Amino acid sequence: MNNIGYWKSDKAGLPCFEYTGNIPYSAKLDNGNAVKLPDDPWFLLGNYRFTMFAHISGEYELISGQCSWARINQGEKRNSGVNSSVISINGREYVLTGMNSPATDSEKCRRIFGCGFANYSYRIDGISVNRNLSVKPSTRVDNGASAFLLTVSVKNHSGKNIDFSYSEFVGANFEIIQFQTYPRERLPLKYIYKYSEFEKDNSAKITITAKSSDPLLIHNREAMSKHDAFPPVLFIKSLSENAEFSGDSNGICAIIPFTLKHGEEKVLRFIIGYSFEYQYSTKENITAELLTYENASEPVCAYAGDWLKIIPDYADERDEALRRELRWHVYNLEAMATYSEYYNETKIPQGTIYDYNWGQHASARDNFQHALPLVYYNPMLAKSVLRYMLKRTTPFGEIRLIETSNGYADNDRYFTSDQQLYFFMLLSEYLRVTSDYEFLSEKLQPYPAKKQTEMTAADFVEKCFIFLRDTIGTGSHGLVKLLNSDWNDAVYYVEKVPYNNIFFSGESHMNSAMAISIFQTLIDELRKAAETIEEHADQLNRLCESMSLYRKNILRAFLDDMGERSFPRRMYFNGRSYSDDNMFLEPQGFTLQINELSEERKRLLYEEMKKRIYSGEKLGAREQEAPEFDDGGFEKGSRENGGFWWALNGPVIIGVSQFDISEAYKLLKNMTLQHFSEEFPQYWSSYWSAADNQESSLIPEEGLPDQTIDYASIPVYCAHPHAWILYCYYRINE
DSSP: OOSSEEEEEOTTSOEEEEEOSOSSOOOBOTTSOBOOSOSSOEEEEEETTEEEEEETTSOEEEEEOSSSOEETBBOSSTTOBOEEEEEEETTEEEEOSSTTSGGGOTTTEEEEEETTEEEEEEEETTEEEEEEEEOOOOSSTTOOOSEEEEEEEEEEOSSSOEEEEEEEEEEOBOEEGGGTTSOGGGOSOEEEEEEEEETTTTEEEEEEEEEOSOGGGSSOTTSOBSSOOOOOEEEEEESSTTOEEEEETTEEEEEEEEEEOTTOEEEEEEEEEEEOSSTTOSHHHHHHHHTTOOOOSSSOOTTHHHHHHHSOOOTTOOOHHHHHHHHHHHHHHHHHOEEETTTTEEEOOOBTTTTTTTOOEEOHHHHHHHTTTHHHHOHHHHHHHHHHHHHTBOTTSOBOOEEETBBEEEOTTOOOSOHHHHHHHHHHHHHHHHOOGGGGGOEEOOTTOSSOOOEEHHHHHHHHHHIIIIIIOBOTTSSBBOTTOSSOTTHHHHSOOOHHHHTTTOEEHHHHHHHHHHHHHHHHHHHHHHHHOGGGHHHHHHHHHHHHHHHHHHHHHHHHHHTTOSSOOOEEETTEEEOSSSOBSTTHHHHTTOTTSOHHHHHHHHHHHHHHTSTTOSSSOBSBSSOOOOBTTBOTTBTTBTOEEHHHHHHHHHHHHTTOHHHHHHHHHHTSHHHHHHHOTTOGGGTSOOOSEEOOTTSTTTTSSOSSSOGGGSOOOBHHHHHHHHHHHHHHTO
């Protein structure tokens, strides 16, 4: 027990977390500085077409990501929503939600969050009130009900008859997340809200339409655009009789009056969500889908049976805490997965910064990484991620880094050198695990994915390889070039150098180790595909020969550069080599996976890592032994300047598993959320999700997301820990 909460299982046997602390949340570092975390923690409920953050306070945020990342009920504060629940008891009103409500007090409200649900149980003057928010999972890569079922039960224990009235309000304020910091007068679109009621349907809705002086911004909902001129319709439908509705441009309120005798209980149900009012995403179809709810007398999802069908049980895992966590990771990846209306595919977003705070569908490398565990338990979703990314790839093999709003994909200010490598990583694992070689015959349209000449997946592989080989290329040492950055985007910021002079001279040891280790698997899989798909045999065999030659050259250059050293360098950049005697983590995990490196050298490398970058760390290796970038935004021990990253530690675990399974298990358990919360129990961001990185032992903020920026308003919810812990678990158990 601690002052945050604890894990348990719900009635269906799925993991759930009971939050036992009070809010507003606050904590201090040992140096007295306040911790920068949101004061009203949030959990994620969702499916492929619906995203909702449910806060401890009972407030929630309705978010859509299938076009732009947008909040439908935007509040006054950044990254907040507007809703309220009020119960009237003999004329006295009690507000159940918000930072001044009983939901903030663990003595007045019990709060439990699990797979697809958030549950709030109150005791008020002899009356028990239970609010349950439940979301149904998606069952195909293109479906999902974009709404939740709200079940409210009220039981009278007072000893007398009582008149009640319950009201549920949700605000209407559509705001594209990428523009949430912009002054209103600078926005090119204005939104108009129209309220209407439907007596026969027992529902009400607010239609949101866009207005702009620029006709190109609103002429076609299928057109690629950085703006969102076609927002969804917000609605509430009551499944209980006698509902009364009121509303205006600010929101909708549903009100139900009733009377209870002592001992009686009343159950009210509402469906609240948004619809795009076309195809199957209409209010009527969404409502019909959610009518399959289960009655639950305990805190559990009303669609628990549906979640049980898609979340593996990991029955062979004897460690109960690890088994529970694995199921939680699967749930979160399913809840985060987001359908793209423009590309008609589903991907898993990065979350925290890119998607939920900046409002970008980013970045390509993250989307590839998050799909790695899916190849084992949800290969259809993994394939959809591959399709989505190929549709964001140009006919000549350039993978667009970022998508904003409706299909608008570009590289922003980056020209990174590693996107094709992450594509090859996911593709090689998908083929290796599923043996779905026919995927390479599938035809897709390249970016911009509308009215383009179709290419087969095999064509995309060839074009992306040629782009890697020729456009990214190799440098004077024979290593894969760095361009403005590889995985470590911070290289683009922390070194104040003239990029026109060094852009094409930098080389990445991480890229090189990735190419060597990934191609050794991909080439084998493509050769198997050539034996399976006769019509592509010649193309695939030629591609394998070219890849083999490329890999041979990179391997020779990499090993020559490493020489007798115990670990590889980090990069050549700005006229110097990095990591001559100061270890960087980036290339090490992939180096451990190189077949041609002897087990003796791998063990020597790992021992060197333990001395240099594992020393003093609780979760895993930090990114740098002795951080050497001097930049005000990158404290030494923070983020890409010496922080802890799941995306860098995962490859290490896979590499170590090739020569020491027990040690790999130890490393895996060290970076689980279970261990994270044991080491840093004072931070709520240690328990059910996390940012993509945590500060290392080198600074007082150890165990927290970056504190040089204000995380007090940023959703601490990232797919990285969920995906990498799952993927490593599957790999080391093969």
